[in-house]
Amino acid sequence: MLVPRFQLLLSLTGIGSGLHTSIPGTCKSYPGTPSWPSAATWAALNQTLDGRLLQPPPPGAVCHPGQPTYNASQCANVTEEWKTYDFHAANPISVMWDKFDNFTCLPEQNTTCSPAGYPAYVVNASCAEHVKIGIDFARKYNIRLNVxxxxxxxxxxxxxxxxxxxWTHHLNKITYNExxxxxxxxxxxxxxxxxxxGxxxxxxxxxxxxxxxxQTIVGGGAKxxxxxGYITGGGHSILAPRHGLAADNVWEMEIVTPGGDILTVNxxxxxxxxxxMRGGGGSTFGIITSATLKSYPSPKVTGVTIMxxxxPKESFVFDLITYIVSQxxxxxKQGFSGYNIITKDMEIPIQEPGIPDRVxxxxxxxxxxxxxxxxxxxxxxxxxxxTIQKRWPNRVQFYTTLEQYDSFLAWFDKNYDTNxxxxxxxxxxxxxxxxxLTGNTEALKNALQVGMSGSSRSMEAxxxxxKGVQEATPRGGSNAVNPAWRTAYVHALNGEPFGPFNKxxxxxxxxxxxxxxxxxxxxxxxxxxYINEAFPFEKDWQQTFWGSNYAKLLxxxxxxDPTDVFWCSPCVGNERWQVRQDGRLCKI
Ligand SMILES: Cc1cc2nc3c(=O)[nH]c(=O)nc-3n(C[C@H](O)[C@H](O)[C@H](O)COP(=O)(O)OP(=O)(O)OC[C@H]3O[C@@H](n4cnc5c(N)ncnc54)[C@H](O)[C@@H]3O)c2cc1C
Structure with a gap:
């Protein structure tokens, strides 16, 4: 039987008692509050789903002696696996970045563990009907819906x-349409x-x-x-400069709408x-249960590593970087695409004779x-x-390594994201x-300089x-991808890490x-x-992520979705709600 673990937890801590019921209807129902469905109602949902309703324990709980799933030997495994993308992808509630479950149950014994940072229940969907049943339940009982x-x-x-x-993980059937x-x-x-x-x-x-x-498809750089999430955000790719973004290559989708309709959209x-659905953001307009993606003959790939x-002590470092970026x-235009780092000072990732440790x-x-x-x-x-040797004679080292691959997959197998x-x-x-990139050199130089002032001392470009993105011809004439992509060459990005519990x-x-x-x-x-790799706190986020498409998207x-069954942040139309200090999603 399913145990209402949130109810138990919250009644023990006193959180979520009378306070919220004084403002009925203004918040989404929350575990432990009177409007939360009874255990019998959840059990009935489980039955409708043929037993596919899960109540997963926090994945880090195996490291916490007070938790029912505590298991010292599994803890060692989970601690190791926590660093891998596959671990989190295969778990119904775990996500890659600890911040987003609010550090509520890290696989570390000296921290606290509770399920409070995670979804209360999970629909382990294997068909569109399961997704519909889950959406209908969330809408009926005014429960916050997560995807x-x-x-x-x-x-x-x-x-x-x-x-x-x-949880859409098991919607993973793949069919070739020749x-x-x-x-x-x-x-x-x-x-x-x-x-x-799927x-x-x-x-x-x-x-x-x-x-x-x-064949190959326009896809991302990690396995x-x-x-x-990739397509709904736009989806950039090393193949995009030739074929457009992933969202530009969608022919049809099956989706389940906030109203619970299973629709084929094209x-x-x-x-x-x-x-x-093609660029307007995930978990906003519906859930994709399947998508038909145009494919291309797999190219022969020349892999080029360039340094x-x-x-780093040279006075012309930023002139050099700015010049390369301007190229x-x-x-x-000559057919290159790829993932680059520009840096004012970093440890060299590959050791070669004659190359200094820091560059x-x-x-x-x-x-x-x-x-x-x-x-x-x-x-x-x-x-x-x-040009470089003329401007800075014998002060800059230039290396290229070439490797030939018979197919895109052969290249990807050697070059996928291993972070x-x-x-x-x-x-x-x-x-x-x-x-x-090619206009005001001084302004670009200043921007790159400030752009590398964080802890990485680098930036990705x-x-x-x-061309492929700028001249893309998505089906139907257009899609909701940020119009800024249609003039872009480079997606510049940077990141800043922070430790747990350190506000x-x-x-x-x-x-x-x-x-x-x-x-x-x-x-x-x-x-x-680019919405999928962006700063969540952009001040003018509607304009920044969707530009002139925002009004139509809204x-x-x-x-x-007139009653906001789907809500996330930063996501189209989320302006009417906010997450309160106590974790509840409430109308503003
Ligand atoms: C290591 C790494 C490499 C990356 N490489 C690239 C890259 O090469 N190109 C690129 O463009 N981006 C890349 N990204 C960013 C990636 O596009 C986003 O992280 C994206 O959100 C991942 O989607 P997901 O479905 O895998 O993840 P999730 O985190 O599960 O979902 C992301 C968002 O989409 C929603 N969502 C998920 N499934 C559905 C669905 N079926 N229907 C509707 N909404 C849904 C979720 O609710 C959430 O809002 C990378 C990210 C990482 C961490």
Missing amino acids: KNTGHDYLGRSNSPGSLSI GQFKLQGSGKVISGNSFTV GGSQMYDIYAAADKHN SVGVG EDRHPDLFWA IITD MPSLM AGFMGKCILQDVDDPEAVSKAFHPINE QAGGSLYLVSRLLDGEV FMVGG SEEQRAKEILEREFQPLRDLTPRGGA KIKRRV
Whole structure:
């Protein structure tokens, strides 16, 4: 039988007693309050779901002797696994970044552990009907609804304390549609290859399935990122400069709306929802249960590792960095895309004879696709190196390493994101267009200098915009992706970590990120940021994440979700509610 663990916890602590009932109807129902459904009601829900309602213990509880799931040997495993993306993705409630469960149960014995930072119940969905049942229940009982796929989200949108969570992880069927795809409803036939993937599918599974047909899709740089959050945010990719963002490559989706309708949306059927679901943000307009994604012949990939580095003590460090950054649009026009770090001072990631331990400059992991010319890389970088050697003779070292791969998957297998989960950080992002990158050099130099004033002393400058994104032709003519992408070449981003339970360090991280990207904001007054890798506390967030699309998105949100069944932050239409100090979501 399901035990109402929140009810127990809150009655013991006294939290959540009479206080909230004095303002009925203004807050979402919360565990331990009178409006919270009874154990019998939850048990009935479990029955309707064929036993797929979960009440998972906090994953870190195995390390806490007072907890029912305490297990010293499992604790050692969980502590180790906590650093991996796969651990959190495979757990119904765990998320990658500790901050977002409010540090309520870390796998560390000397801290406290309670379930209060996590959803109260989870629908372990394996079909659209399960999702519908969960949404209908949350709407009927006025319960905060959460949507979790992998828990990768950098803005904390996939965890909500005291909620009913829909876990989409097992919606992961992948089907190949060869040659053509018929839209439901209109019957219109789109020619070309595509994959219909479950809303919980993860990048590597799709890449691997596509590779079996010598195909690939526009996908992200980590194996475990999931389709649901990735596509709804836009989805950048090392393949985007050629083929557009992931959201630009969606042909059709099956979604479950806030009203509980299971709909197929495409350019001819519910076109406004189809538009909003591609870039308008996750857990806002509905839950994707499946999506059909255009695929492409897998390219032959030339992997290019580039280092243009100097001594961090050199006075021209920022002139060098600014010059290289200004060359990015030109490099992208020649077919380069990739993930770069620019730094004023960092430890060199690879040890090579003759390279100092600490360096400043540029380090990139780039690719060219389907290029036959063996000289393509040296031709592109020759003029750049020439200028550098002319301006700073013998003071800058230039390295390139080339590797050939027969397919995108072969390249990805060697170059996927190998960073760690666990810990906490906030990010900040700005999309940079050609005017900013190649225009006023002094202004750009100043912005990059301030942009690296945080603890990393570096910044990432991803070449993931460019022609494919700027000239994308999404089905139906457009989608809700931030218009700032349509002029962008570079997605600039930075992060600032902070430790657990340290409010002042967290506040400091926020202040650093707010401050260090201000010059880039000032340089791009009509620009914006990438919602999925952004600063959650952007002051003008509606404009920053959705620009001129915001007004239309808000109208759609109010129509499809008049009572705010879905709520998250920062998300379209969330202005009418706020999370109170006691964790409850209440109307403002
Ligand atoms: C290591 C790492 C690498 C990354 N690489 C890239 C990259 O290369 N390109 C890129 O663009 N981004 C990248 N991201 C950012 C990524 O796009 C976001 O973290 C995204 O939110 C992940 O989506 P998810 O579904 O996996 O995660 P979750 O955290 O589970 O969900 C994210 C958001 O989407 C909602 N959501 C989840 N599933 C659904 C669904 N089926 N329907 C509706 N809403 C849903 C959630 O409620 C939440 O709001 C990366 C992130 C990490 C941590």
